[in-house]
Amino acid sequence: MTDVEKLAQRRWFVLVVVRMAGVAGALLGLILIARAHDMGPKILGTAIVLSAMAMIATVPRSLAHRWRSPPQ
Template identity: 40%
Template sequence: MTDPTPDPARARFFILGLVRLSGVVLAFLGISIMAKHWIEPADIIGGAFIVMGAIEVLVVPRILARQWRSPTP
């Protein structure tokens, strides 16, 4: 018999994975913008995408994990 209540840890795990994956995609988009010069100020916009992607991969998951941490009694 399955448990009727969803496990919040499982959902949080998938959210953290999606956040990291979207950060990597954003960084690759920035790299491709800088390499192909799709947009006129490619260095500025591509660099901004790379920085935002790095922040999304390195910082945002830690912030979410700290926010979701259960209080200690």
């Protein structure tokens, strides 16, 4: 495996881990919303879910854009 292939494999792994971390955060927020009896924890859970979904949508795309190969 060449150095370029290793670098590509590491970057792909980072993208997958970032997406999975966002999904885990969203699940944590949903659990918090489902188990909360008061309004405060429900608002916190909603904020966690929304921020995790924003992370899933933006962070992998920005990393891929930063790592894109220059046009030849």
